[in-house]
C-alpha cells in the first residue's frame with residue numbers, strides 16, 4: 001500500500017474522531033491529543049518506509065497504542081478501568097523500546113561507517129601502490145619507461161641533458177654469479193645514480209639500460225663513470241654512457257636514439273679497453 005494512501009487513511013480517521021469529539025463536547029485537550037496522535041502516526045508511516053526493522057515497527061506501534069489508550073481513557077475508563085492502568089506504562093515502554101531500537105540502529109550504522117572508512121583507506125593505499133607500480137621499476141625503485149615518456153612530453157627543457165647508461169658485461173655477471181647478484185648490481189647502480197644526482201630524475205628503461213635527465217652538464221664524465229663503476233667492478237661490470245643535449249620540443253624517441261648511439265661509441269671504447277686490460281693480465 002502506498003504511503004500517501006496510508007496518510008490519507010490516518011488523517012481521515014483522525015478527522016472523523018476529531019469531529020465526533022467536538023460533537024460529544026469533548027475538551028480541547030482531548031481534541032488536541034487526536035491531532036498529536038495523527039502526527040505521530042504520519043511519522044510512523046514515514047519512518048517505517050525508511051527503517052524496515054520489524055522490532056522498530058513493533059515498538060512504534062506499541063507506543064501508538066499507549067497514546068491511543070491515553071486519548072480514550074476519559075471516555076472508556078469508567079467501563080474499562082484497565083485502560084487507565086495500562087495507557088501510561090504502554091506509552092513509556094513503547095518510548096523506551098523506540099529509543100533502544102534507535103540506539104541499536106545508530107550503533108550498527110556507526111560500525112558500518114567505520115568499516116567503510118577502513119575500506120576507503122585500504123583502496124586509497126592500493127591506488128597509491130598501483131600508481132607507484134605503474135610509474136616505477138619494482139626492482140630499483142627508479143621511474144620506469146612509461147614515466148620517462150610521460151615526463152618527457154610534459155617537460156619544457158630550457159637546458160637539460162639526457163644521459164643514457166648501459167651496463168657492460170652484465171649478462172656475463174648474471175650467468176656467472178647468478179640472477180640475484182645481477183639484481184643487486186642493478187639496484188646498486190640505481191642507488192649510485194640517485195645518490196650522485198638526487199635532484200634529477202633517473203629512469204630504468206628496462207634490462208640494464210638507464211636514463212638520467214640532468215639539469216646540468218656533468219663536467220668530468222670519466223670521474224662520474226668511475227663513481228658508478230666502483231661498486232660493480234668486482235663482478236667485472238662497468239658502465240657505458242652517451243649524452244644528448246635536450247631542447248624544447250625534442251622527440252623522446254629521437255633523443256633516446258641519439259644518446260644510445262653515443263653510448264655505443266663509449267661501449268666500443270670500453271670493450272677495447274677491457275680487451276687491453278685482459279691482455280695485461282696475460283702471463
Ligand SMILES: Nc1nc2c(ncn2[C@@H]2O[C@H](COP(=O)(O)OP(=O)(O)OP(=O)(O)O)[C@@H](O)[C@H]2O)c(=O)[nH]1
Pocket residue numbers: 139166167168169170171172174178179180181182183186206207208
Ligand atoms: N638479474 C637481472 N638480469 C636482467 C634483468 N633484466 C634483464 N636482465 C638480463 O640482462 C642482460 C642484458 O643483456 P645485455 O645488455 O646484452 O648484456 P651485456 O653483457 O651487458 O652486453 P653488453 O651490453 O653488450 O655489454 C640479459 O642477460 C638479461 O637477461 C633483471 O631484472 N635482473
